[in-house]
Amino acid sequence: MCQTTKPASSTSTKKKGAQPMTNSPAEAAETSTIITQPAGASVTTVRKRRGKRMKQGTFVAPSQSTQQQEEYYEKPRKTTKKKKSNSAKRHQNDQKSGGLDALLPSLAGVTVLIFILMGHMGFRGRVSVAGIDLGTTNSVICIQALSKTVGEIECIKDPFNGSPIIPSVVSFLEQSSDSSSSSHSRKKKEKQLLDPDPSHVVVGQAAKLRIDSHPHHTLYHAKRVLGRPFADVAVEELRHEVEFDVMA
Template sequence: MGSVILALFLAGYLGQQYLPPPKPRVVGLDLGTTYCSVGVFHPGVGDVEVIADEAGRKSVPSAVSFTPTRVLVGHEAQDLADSNPQNTVYDAKRFIGKVFGEDLLKQESARYPFQVINNNGSAEFLVTTNHTFTVSPEFIGSRLLLKLKEMAEKQLGVPIQKAVISVPAEFDERQRNYTIRAANLAGLEILRVINEPTAAAMAYGLHKVDVFNVLVVDLGGGTLDVSLLNKQGGMFITRAMAGNNKLGGQDFSQRLLQHMMDQVRLTFGIAATLKEDIHRLRQHAEEAKLNLTLRPSVSIQVPLRLHAAETPGAPKPPVVFKMTITREVFEELNADLFQKILAPIQTVLTEGRLEREEVDEIVLVGGSTRIPRIRQLISQFFGKEPNTSVDPDLAVVMGVAIQAGIMGGSWPLQVSAIEIPNRHLRKVNFN
């Protein structure tokens, strides 16, 4: 008997060392407000892979556009946001599973070019192509998740039917269930729902090290969420949450876009009103914002058809708008918005009864936390540098992929990070 057991152990060891590891069958999904991603944990080697699309991009815009002939998802949909604004739906995560009164829904939907209607307390989006119809937020989510599923299947070469998905910590049971429903519509069985701050902490490896108080600052394209986590062994407790659901990278880009449009008016004596001109300026504003995280200044050149709006019957050659934007100008344009980031941080410390020096790790999530001035403000507030060892754009999906590996029984993962729900928790929102 002893020799048989020894032989089995030896066979298992040799298998782990020399046989190719099995393909992962459970994926991790980050269905973000602005971008979404999919990742897997590779058994045996212990590596997390964030799966890229055919163009090598690891994040897919959370947008779906409807045309008379096609339904476009991700980058293709984002490209139609200016030319087909009424039928291009984004930020659907803000509406999924949420119960609205008439006044609140009007207030929430006022910022969008597409039409949002109230169906017995649930939000739906009105789409008009060859005919008029409505789609639900979970349907929009399902199209995005189907795209992620197809990306994973193409990369891994196996069918994917099971997943772990992340949600904001403040999502209630209804919102979580509707998120699961979106995944089910995409042909996915959800094995577990994990809070985004906990997923981020796992990506940074904080479920393994001697860290007790973790503050997660999640600043993406459209929202700011701050969470204070307390770790006890392998368990995470969310002690406090605060945020601003109307503050994010889109707002910083919009300030820069408005500045560029003002400069166009000053340079040429005419405002940029054509949709294609505004679209080009918006693209360059977004690109300049990203480049300014790495460089002190950027130069832009944008061809514009300004005078075509004045004389539509007589074609005019395009003009070229040239401008240099410095990091200092960008920071001045957004100074008041950057300061707003500190208010939720102060609130979660107060609610969690914690002094700032008692925070062991400050974790950054979301692409907007790359902005140097934002990192500087957070660093000055705490008197120490935040943890920047993980790509903030991919922190959540990497953590969810680790949890997916755990749920799939991947070796060498052995201990799951457990979340303890705090029934008395409330989120303080700043607008």
């Protein structure tokens, strides 16, 4: 449509009702636009080209010039939560069945059954158990052998007098030069697990008889100071009673 302008007017006039009323960007893209020109020229109405509608409700307007920005409208997505059934709500806190958790009770039952059968066969966890009652003056050493019942207990006797009550005395034998040289050569060949060697130590009644003859090599009344600090009163009293050296 074209409209003639009056000579007295300076710019241009618009026809009544020519200005579009837009409510949304999508409607604005479809309405017509009025372009204003100087006096004496005709006003031409240009209709915009309909934009492309892409997926997910996206509207893109066609680009007319480098200065004009692209207009788009994105339709909001509607997110709906999936309703759970009543049975799913009741069992939503239940643990998953199967796997290792389901096998643990069975494994525990099999383990208990194995221990019961081994107990009937006479197995008590150890082949033999040694118990030592260490006293300040005398000691007792007993061994519990394997048995189907409580077990047979046998006490070790003192080799000097055959008594199960053994004096709590330990004496170290003096080694000659020949024996010391042989022991050094033996240590070079094989590693010694015990130092001093058990053959150089006397325990019990035989060691008690060496207190007067070898006071510096015989230990007795040592239980009173076991686990005590070196500055304890009991350690100081023992140092004055015995002739062997007590060192920290």
